[in-house]
Amino acid sequence: MIVLYIDNTMLVSNAIFLLQQMNKTLEFEFEMTNLKYNRFCIGIQMARNQEDGWIRMSQKKYLLEILQKFGMTYCKFICTLGEINVKLNKESRP
Numbered sequence: 001m002i003v004l005y006i007d008n009t010m011l012v013s014n015a016i017f018l019l020q021q022m023n024k025t026l027e028f029e030f031e032m033t034n035l036k037y038n039r040f041c042i043g044i045q046m047a048r049n050q051e052d053g054w055i056r057m058s059q060k061k062y063l064l065e066i067l068q069k070f071g072m073t074y075c076k077f078i079c080t081l082g083e084i085n086v087k088l089n090k091e092s093r094p
Contacts, residue, residue, distance in 0.1 A: 010038055010041050011023060011026075040061075043059055043061075043062040044057050044058070044059055044062075045057070045058045045059070045060065045061055046058075
């Protein structure tokens with residue numbers, strides 16, 4: 001599987017060999033800079049730890065910008081907790 005976001009191109013894959021081959025093909029055709037790891041893309045901040053095997057994604061920065069835009073920077077908020085340590089996979093979807 002490969003996910004491709006086009007603007008500033010970001011390739012994501014669970015198949016390293018496929019990702020490397022796609023990267024080589026694109027580098028042959030286009031001038032590119034390979035940043036290896038992207039920390040921010042389409043309003044989502046990303047953090048990862050390969051040793052512990054986790055990826056965290058957050059839209060906090062984006063949400064703060066939206067609140068500021070609409071004059072709601074100091075509005076009251078509530079916490080809505082989600083289930084902790086949920087492992088998503090295609091079998092768990094409806």
